Amino acid sequence: MQFNIPAQLNGVTLKDELKAVGVIVDEVRVNNGFLILEIADKDKSKVEQVIQDHKGEDIIDPKIAVRASALAKLAALGLSADEIAAL
Numbered sequence: 001m002q003f004n005i006p007a008q009l010n011g012v013t014l015k016d017e018l019k020a021v022g023v024i025v026d027e028v029r030v031n032n033g034f035l036i037l038e039i040a041d042k043d044k045s046k047v048e049q050v051i052q053d054h055k056g057e058d059i060i061d062p063k064i065a066v067r068a069s070a071l072a073k074l075a076a077l078g079l080s081a082d083e084i085a086a087l
Contacts, residue, residue: 002034008056
């Protein structure tokens with residue numbers, strides 16, 4: 001069945017959200033600008049509501065994520081912003 005794609009789609013999160021309302025999907029696919037889910041007709045209204053409420057995540061460049069994580073760890077060790085910037 002096809003649905004409109006939410007603004008910030010995260011397939012893993014969407015599968016978990018669907019599972020929480022009793023709808024199990026094996027795969028979240030996008031095709032021709034639509035979200036494709038293999039579901040029973042009886043689950044359509046539940047799925048539409050989950051998609052409407054879906055809170056996907058921004059996809060971040062992995063390098064930026066790694067840098068942010070490293071900076072947070074250095075700060076947790078007690079380094080000041082100036083000390084971190086000097087590294």
